[in-house]
Amino acid sequence: MEDDIEYPPGPKDILPYTLERKFLRDPLKTLTDISQTYGDVSHFKFGKQNVYFLNHPNYIEDVLITNYKNFIKSRGLQVSKRLLGLGLLTSEGDYHDKQRRLIQPTFYPKKIKSYIDVMIKKTLNLCDHWKDGSVLDIHKEMTHLTLEIISKTVLGYDIKKEDDEIGDSLLICMEYFNRLLMPFGELIEKIPLLPINKGFQKARKNLDSIVYKMINEHRMQLEKNEKKDNDLLFTLLQSQYDSTGIEKMSDQQLRDEVMTIFLAGHETTANALTWTFYLLSENPAIDLRLQEEVSSIISNKIDISFDDIQKLEYTTKVLTESMRLYPPAWALGRQAINNCKIGKYIIPSGSIILMSQYVMHRNQIYFPQPDVFYPDRWTDEFKKNLPRFSYYPFGGGIRSCVGEPFAWMEAILITAIINRLWKMNSIQENKVILKPLITLRPKYGMRMQITRRD
Numbered sequence: 001m002e003d004d005i006e007y008p009p010g011p012k013d014i015l016p017y018t019l020e021r022k023f024l025r026d027p028l029k030t031l032t033d034i035s036q037t038y039g040d041v042s043h044f045k046f047g048k049q050n051v052y053f054l055n056h057p058n059y060i061e062d063v064l065i066t067n068y069k070n071f072i073k074s075r076g077l078q079v080s081k082r083l084l085g086l087g088l089l090t091s092e093g094d095y096h097d098k099q100r101r102l103i104q105p106t107f108y109p110k111k112i113k114s115y116i117d118v119m120i121k122k123t124l125n126l127c128d129h130w131k132d133g134s135v136l137d138i139h140k141e142m143t144h145l146t147l148e149i150i151s152k153t154v155l156g157y158d159i160k161k162e163d164d165e166i167g168d169s170l171l172i173c174m175e176y177f178n179r180l181l182m183p184f185g186e187l188i189e190k191i192p193l194l195p196i197n198k199g200f201q202k203a204r205k206n207l208d209s210i211v212y213k214m215i216n217e218h219r220m221q222l223e224k225n226e227k228k229d230n231d232l233l234f235t236l237l238q239s240q241y242d243s244t245g246i247e248k249m250s251d252q253q254l255r256d257e258v259m260t261i262f263l264a265g266h267e268t269t270a271n272a273l274t275w276t277f278y279l280l281s282e283n284p285a286i287d288l289r290l291q292e293e294v295s296s297i298i299s300n301k302i303d304i305s306f307d308d309i310q311k312l313e314y315t316t317k318v319l320t321e322s323m324r325l326y327p328p329a330w331a332l333g334r335q336a337i338n339n340c341k342i343g344k345y346i347i348p349s350g351s352i353i354l355m356s357q358y359v360m361h362r363n364q365i366y367f368p369q370p371d372v373f374y375p376d377r378w379t380d381e382f383k384k385n386l387p388r389f390s391y392y393p394f395g396g397g398i399r400s401c402v403g404e405p406f407a408w409m410e411a412i413l414i415t416a417i418i419n420r421l422w423k424m425n426s427i428q429e430n431k432v433i434l435k436p437l438i439t440l441r442p443k444y445g446m447r448m449q450i451t452r453r454d
């Protein structure tokens with residue numbers, strides 16, 4: 001009986017859908033306000049759904065690690081199955097574990113070392129097209145760069161001119177999922193002829209056509225015995241059937257894995273880099289220190305080894321601090337399978353658990369002067385004293401980000417190379433507004449003026 005349940009404190013609507021409207025307008029502020037008013041665990045209703053918002057590192061650890069078996073991904077990710085199908089991000093249980101074992105080795109340190117050359121080459125190619133003094137949308141540039149890198153390194157595919165609409169298609173899909181998540185949102189799908197549905201279908205078709213191009217190119221190479229490299233797509237294709245010819249992964253499952261890596265493997269890192277360059281442009285003293293470190297380690301010929309990357313300590317701190325303030329994955333959701341206990345509260349099965357990196361990373365208990373961009377806070381001592389889930393840009397536990405080592409290496413390399421060659425200057429017309437879709441993006445892009453360093 002709902003009436004017998006003791007709920008944690010939380011906002012109660014006086015008028016119907018007040019909270020939902022607030023969420024629609026500004027989810028980051030709404031969650032920040034809730035956390036500041038109600039503390040470590042709060043409860044509210046979103047439509048008919050019971051939502052528990054966790055704001056204590058230990059409770060988050062309970063969900064992501066200690067009792068992870070009791071939770072599946074929540075509606076936020078369920079709706080994205082319309083694009084991702086059942087890839088690594090959205091699948092569950094034994095199937096997920098099996099696929100994770102297959103995909104994880106692609107991101108082991110030994111393997112990602114072999115991606116350095118492509119990462120450097122693609123970054124230098126991009127910079128070659130830049131003109132001194134011009135104004136660029138850095139978000140677009142970073143999205144294009146990270147897309148080229150994940151496609152070439154992990155999926156063995158060269159992005160072509162005609163693949164240009166990927167960024168726009170992905171944005172259409174993410175905005176569509178956001179609409180579906182609002183109360184009554186799924187009614188939209190009942191009228192297929194609505195322009196929003198047609199827009200989504202077209203965007204998905206566009207993304208599908210690229211993924212199928214990747215798969216078909218690889219299949220042909222395998223048939224002709226022309227396999228050049230052992231990229232993830234070959235690994236997936238070769239494990240589609242066991243030695244007796246029995247299918248282990250259908251064509252649809254293969255497509256879903258490739259689509260997931262293709263999208264999850266570039267958009268998040270592009271956002272991390274965009275926010276980093278924005279913060280550097282706003283903090284010249286930090287930019288200067290970064291430049292000093294980078295030029296002491298990287299010559300202007302830009303030949304960087306894996307060991308050099310380990311030496312870029314301040315660069316790493318800059319990125320760590322940037323992902324604290326602007327975590328590309330700004331919230332995680334789960335759904336409880338069975339009743340469970342969090343703190344002193346019984347959480348009924350079916351409830352939604354919400355955790356927000358954006359809110360936790362700005363909690364002043366763990367991060368003094370939380371709104372200040374201060375890379376120097378990340379000393380070894382500081383890190384040692386932080387509770388595990390006070391900082392978790394890559395999630396945690398069995399569902400943590402499989403691409404984390406790849407993302408770190410890529411982000412450090414790109415930040416260092418671009419900082420070595422170019423200075424980013426903020427311009428007055430640049431309107432910086434956060435747009436929290438599945439990832440935390442800049443709403444109007446990130447226009448900056450670039451000047452070549454001597």
Ligand code: HEM
Pocket residue numbers: 073088089090100150154260261264265266268269272327328329332333392393394395396398399400401402403404406407
């Ligand atoms: C700065 C960059 C990145 C951030 C902040 C990030 C963040 C995250 C987070 C928070 C999760 C956990 C989601 C959850 O628990 O519901 C996740 C999962 C995942 N990420 Fe990333 N990610 C990044 C880069 C990448 C890259 C480069 C790849 C691939 C090359 C990737 C592929 C994935 C996949 C496949 C999953 C699902 C893993 C699973 O459930 O087993 N991510 N990511």
